[in-house]
Amino acid sequence: MKNYLIQIVEDDSSVKKLLEITFKEYEFNYVSCESKKSAMMMFLSHNPDLLIVDLGLPDGDGKEFIKQIREISKLPIVVLSARHDEKEIIAALDAGADDYITKPFSVNELLARIRANLRRDISDENIPDKIICGELKMDIASRDIFFKQEQLKLTPIEYELLKYFLLNTNKTLTHKQILKEVWGIGYQNEMQYLRTYVNTLRKKIEQNSTRPNYIKTESGIGYRFCCNN
Ligand code: CA
Numbered sequence: 001m002k003n004y005l006i007q008i009v010e011d012d013s014s015v016k017k018l019l020e021i022t023f024k025e026y027e028f029n030y031v032s033c034e035s036k037k038s039a040m041m042m043f044l045s046h047n048p049d050l051l052i053v054d055l056g057l058p059d060g061d062g063k064e065f066i067k068q069i070r071e072i073s074k075l076p077i078v079v080l081s082a083r084h085d086e087k088e089i090i091a092a093l094d095a096g097a098d099d100y101i102t103k104p105f106s107v108n109e110l111l112a113r114i115r116a117n118l119r120r121d122i123s124d125e126n127i128p129d130k131i132i133c134g135e136l137k138m139d140i141a142s143r144d145i146f147f148k149q150e151q152l153k154l155t156p157i158e159y160e161l162l163k164y165f166l167l168n169t170n171k172t173l174t175h176k177q178i179l180k181e182v183w184g185i186g187y188q189n190e191m192q193y194l195r196t197y198v199n200t201l202r203k204k205i206e207q208n209s210t211r212p213n214y215i216k217t218e219s220g221i222g223y224r225f226c227c228n229n
Helices: 014-025 035-044 061-070 088-095 107-119 156-167 175-182 192-206
Strands: 004-010 028-035 048-056 079-082 099-103 128-133 136-139 144-147 172-174 215-218 224-225
Touching: 004 014, 004 035, 014 028, 014 107, 028 035, 061 079, 061 088, 061 172, 079 088, 079 107, 079 215, 088 099, 088 156, 088 172, 088 175, 099 107, 128 156, 136 175, 156 175, 156 192, 156 224, 172 175, 175 192, 175 224, 192 215
Parallel strands: 004 028, 004 048, 048 079, 079 099
Antiparallel strands: 128 136, 136 144, 172 224, 215 224
């Protein structure tokens, strides 16, 4: 496995220490800093594989840093936020973060999120011909979708929704992001459309649609399409 470098941007010394100890133990390389200003300098000089960003930094808002990074890089960005601060989390995801962890977090949760985000192939900007995720297989060119070897019949919107999910696996997507990408600009607030289509899609691809394995609900924020191949 590649030796990944993680950059931590966190001014709370106890959280920073916990992250550093965890990364040391699980053999991730890391660098850390405590302010927005030093974060950009460190990013440019170290070229990390993943960023962990606290939103409340002493010299500014972590979201501003995320926006600046998104202009120059597609690397995975995981945000650290206070629990139940859904507005902040949504704003950070809309600014370009891929995922979030709420404080206090467990080490297992942290590592799972980091691994899932490193697994996403961000280097490939081209849309692949085929996407395979667990028992789902999508052929982009022919628009055929198979679930457990059987061809699935999807409506055009269900297809576009599933395609967007499959191109953004293991990533927290806000309701607004999904509505904008699948339905188009102007539909960002049509939450009921999204809920309806997620429900019908779940009935087609989930073993048990009330306990989904693929389309996970991120309460108050959006959805995450889980894929662990
Ligand atoms: Ca802070």
